[in-house]
Amino acid sequence: MKRYLMTPGPTPIPPEVSLALAKPIIHHRTDEFKKLFDETIKLLKSVMQTKNDVVIFSSSGSGAMEAAVSNLIGESQKAITINAGKFGERWTKLVKAFGGVPVELKYEYGDYAKAEDIQKAIEKNPDIKAVYIQASETSTATAHPIDEIGLMLKEKYPEIVFVVDGITAYGAIDVKTDRWNIDIGITGSQKALMLPPGLSIISISQKAKTIIKQNSNKYFYFDILGEIGAYGKFTPPVGLIFGLKESVSIILNEGLGNVFKRHSLLAKATREAAKAIGLKLLSKRPVDSLTAIVMPDGINSSDVIKQMKELGVEVSNGQGHLKGKIIRIAHLGYFFKPDIIVGISALEIALKQLGVEFNFGEATTKAMEIFSDE
Ligand SMILES: Cc1ncc(COP(=O)(O)O)c(C=O)c1O
Incomplete structure (x- = not known):
């Protein structure tokens, strides 16, 4: 049949990407792999509309979500989590799992977060360190107004880190990472990037990097700063990187x-x-x-x-x-x-x-x- x-997600894969995935495997600690990887990251940055560093983990999308919490939120630190569906709820669980204190804004499934709700929550909790949200809440097929929220945070609370799960957004809808003040943008391979599952991707701003450096949080594999420019520290899924280069090229060729x-x-x-x-x-x-x-x-x-x-x-x-x-x-x-x-x-x-x-x-x-x- x-x-x-x-x-x-997973979503269908174009034949050109399947062919790239089938290429003979090369070793990852080689100039050949480094070139492939650097070129892929460059193209990926264009797709994510960012000049920030971009890091790839071999994990499902939730691995990058975990990194965005474990690297950033220390014991008893507060973060706003937007829970308007299953994936928003995951932010709350992650913040709790790493000892943080979630200030959860809960919405009915199908509803969306408003910038003023977030502003009010920050006024009540001036010690908020980060805001965690989805660009596209996949469980309800809803778009949060990331542009409005990002610009409000930039103007009023520039010290707060804005973290956006764009797992079903990047490569499908317009997410202007840099222009909308997204400090940490996240995606995964098995959605609009037209690849099999297995890669999670994070963009990270200078501000977020500085804040992470000041922390002494506990993590090992999902070490965002440690991965910048160091891919190959752990064995990467080489085949998926071949595929990723092809898929981001297809996206950029279409425009x-x-x-x-x-x-x-x-x-x-x-x-x-x-x-x-x-x-x-x-x-x-x-x-x-x-x-x-x-x-x-x-x-x-x-x-x-x-x-x-x-x-x-x-x-x-x-x-x-x-x-x-x-x-x-x-x-x-x-x-x-x-x-x-x-x-x-x-x-x-x-x-x-x-x-x-x-x-x-x-x-x-x-x-x-x-x-x-x-
Ligand atoms: C918006 C969103 N966030 C997070 C995830 C979790 O990703 P994964 O299942 O790859 O860990 C998904 C998966 O559907 C998603 O759509």
Whole structure:
């Protein structure tokens, strides 16, 4: 059966990247690897829109999240964590795990953080050291206003470190790391970077480096400063670095602006298609990298996902209390217009098979109309 992977990570991989991944392995303590690595970091910085240092760990994305807490937050130090979903909740857990004190701002799933809420929390807690947030909260398909928050922090609290998990944002939506004052930006390989899982990536500002240097926190493998310019200290996943160089080149050849426009169009078609057959979106501020669609009353999303999978289309369930209530369709990375037509038509077929009454074909037609109007 032909499989259509439409989950928000891992995501599909372009054939050029698969070929790069298949290159013969070279040793990592060689000039050849150093050249490959340095060139890759340079391209990656363009994708992340930063001049800051960029470090790569071989781990899933959460490894970089852990590093961003363990390196920065000492015993009893306070950090604001934005919890508007499963991944925001992870920031709170990490801060606690490393002995810090999270000042958690909790939002309903689907809602987003406002710059003024963060400002109020800092006014009440002037000893806040860092703000931890997602650019794209994948569990609810929601974009937080990173630009507004970053600029507010820069103007009013320049000493606070701004940490952004952009794991489903970088390479899909516009994240201006330097311009928006992001001190630590994080991503992972298995999302818009169109690679298999296995790499976590961190950009780090001069300010964050200085603060980390003043700390005496405990960590060993996830040592951000120790990794700057020193890749190969531990054995890196050489094959994934071959693949990463290819995938960031593909992104930059398309042009960042075009990549963001493509994601925005695919997102618009997916959202409008769902609405055309009376379905609701979960998010109050939908992100362009994936769409969370609420299932009709009486319909369990697990059944919809099962029916879609029988057609070859794999989408994700909700997480936590949203399990069974929503489906999440990804359109980040190696996704194009026909993929959305396939995904939406599979959703329509699944709903019809489950006995949902709606105007069969209207969602797919809506997506086709949006694409033909472009
Ligand atoms: C926004 C966000 N943060 C963190 C993670 C965790 O990444 P990983 O599963 O690679 O550790 C994910 C994974 O889906 C994510 O989407």
